[in-house]
Amino acid sequence: GQSLEQPSEVTAVEGAIVQINCTYQTSGFYxxxxxxQHDGGAPTFLSYNALDGLEETxxxxxxxxxxxxxxxLLLQELQMKDSASYFCAVLSGGSYIPTFGRGTSLIVHP
Amino acid sequence: xxxxxxxPRNRITKTGKRIMLECSQTKGHDRMYWxxxxxxxxxxxxYYSFDVKDINKGEISDGxxxxxxxxxxxxxxxxxxxxxxxxxxxxxxxDSGTGAxxxxxxxxxxxxxxx
Numbered sequence: 001g002q003s004l005e006q007p008s009e010v011t012a013v014e015g016a017i018v019q020i021n022c023t024y025q026t027s028g029f030y031x032x033x034x035x036x037q038h039d040g041g042a043p044t045f046l047s048y049n050a051l052d053g054l055e056e057t058x059x060x061x062x063x064x065x066x067x068x069x070x071x072x073l074l075l076q077e078l079q080m081k082d083s084a085s086y087f088c089a090v091l092s093g094g095s096y097i098p099t100f101g102r103g104t105s106l107i108v109h110p
Numbered sequence: 111x112x113x114x115x116x117x118p119r120n121r122i123t124k125t126g127k128r129i130m131l132e133c134s135q136t137k138g139h140d141r142m143y144w145x146x147x148x149x150x151x152x153x154x155x156x157y158y159s160f161d162v163k164d165i166n167k168g169e170i171s172d173g174x175x176x177x178x179x180x181x182x183x184x185x186x187x188x189x190x191x192x193x194x195x196x197x198x199x200x201x202x203x204x205d206s207g208t209g210a211x212x213x214x215x216x217x218x219x220x221x222x223x224x225x
Contacts, residue, residue: 008150033212040198042218043153048211087152091212097143097168098212100153
């Protein structure tokens, strides 16, 4: 089976940097995705890592270490609007269908 | 207009009733999915379809059925709703290109309450 672990909640101050970790166990791993969801709204895709290393997209970066079965989402220059839930999701097996973690609630304080 | 549209957005029903949640998309994607979200449990896959003639069970298909009426339409049915099916339901789409990166496009969700 597959399992993903991520913290349930992270808090940070506006303007700071925060890292949301995700560890996974799966067979036939292809890659790791990240999604953002505001207040029960539609989840939106943020990033995808198939290879080791850091991918940067504006204020958000995502990292993957395949050997450690570990990844993280890095959010810089935090803004209040970044308060949301963040989900990691693994692609594995033959179907390329994401299996989601339980999500991390990020709370950004002024 | 939204690319992935779910109806109804909110529904309250009683135990034993039959419920259908509908999803339509204008993205031209061939792949469609139904996920269920419960607080603290993330998104769990109920059913998925890679084309009109392809229907597959996901992680939690018991108590649910689906119909892919056309490439753009994918409906989820609860034949006899029970209270533990109270949840937020999401439809999502992808194509073979975006799907290869795990990028799904989600609807706004259908909140179902079973009393």
